[in-house]
Amino acid sequence: MFIKWDxxxxxxxxxxxxxxxxxxxxxxxxxxxxxxxETQRAMSELLSGLTEYSLYHFHGEERMMSLxxxxxxxxxxxxxxxxxxxxxxxxxxxxxxxxxxxIEVAQFIKQWLSNHILxxxxxxxxxxxxxxxxxx
Ligand code: FEO
Numbered sequence: 474m475f476i477k478w479d480x481x482x483x484x485x486x487x488x489x490x491x492x493x494x495x496x497x498x499x500x501x502x503x504x505x506x507x508x509x510x511e512t513q514r515a516m517s518e519l520l521s522g523l524t525e526y527s528l529y530h531f532h533g534e535e536r537m538m539s540l541x542x543x544x545x546x547x548x549x550x551x552x553x554x555x556x557x558x559x560x561x562x563x564x565x566x567x568x569x570x571x572x573x574x575x576i577e578v579a580q581f582i583k584q585w586l587s588n589h590i591l592x593x594x595x596x597x598x599x600x601x602x603x604x605x606x607x608x609x
Contacts, residue, residue: 475504476583482590484598486537492530493590499523500582507575516575520564523582527557538597541604549593556585 478497483490499522506515531553538546559581566573 474501475579476500476587482587484590484594486598486601489534489594489598492526492533493586493594496523496526496530496586499526500579500586503575504579507579512575516567516573516578519578520560520567524557524560524564527553527560531557534594534597537601541601543597543600545593545596545600549597552589552593556589559585 476497478490478494482493482497484493499519503515503519506512506518531550535546535550535553537543538549543549563573563578
């Protein structure tokens with residue numbers, strides 16, 4: 474087991490938690506594929522799939538932030554954008570045949586996602602829950 478979602482990552486916003494679980498699962502599947510020596514195919518699938526699903530997930534969060542006038546919107550969005558730029562750079566290196574060490578890619582994504590959820594997304598989750606509780 475390389476990465477597994479558990480309660481410490483819960484931001485307690487159902488949609489966000491469900492999508493984070495999916496992102497964790499994508500990284501875990503990639504890691505498992507490395508052990509089966511399917512490195513090239515797995516890397517291509519991970520980088521494409523992760524870009525697509527991360528964009529979908531980030532846009533969802535950004536929409537929630539925007540709709541609720543979240544004060545940390547700009548910094549949170551910027552963190553998303555930097556991540557996407559890095560993943561696209563990995564993809565470009567992969568496509569052009571440059572050296573890309575799969576486990577380092579997996580480690581980077583794991584670390585980034587863990588930190589981002591534990592710090593940045595949890596702040597957002599707390600803010601959204603406060604708004605929800607005021608609306609009740
Ligand atoms: Fe769940 Fe801000 O990404």
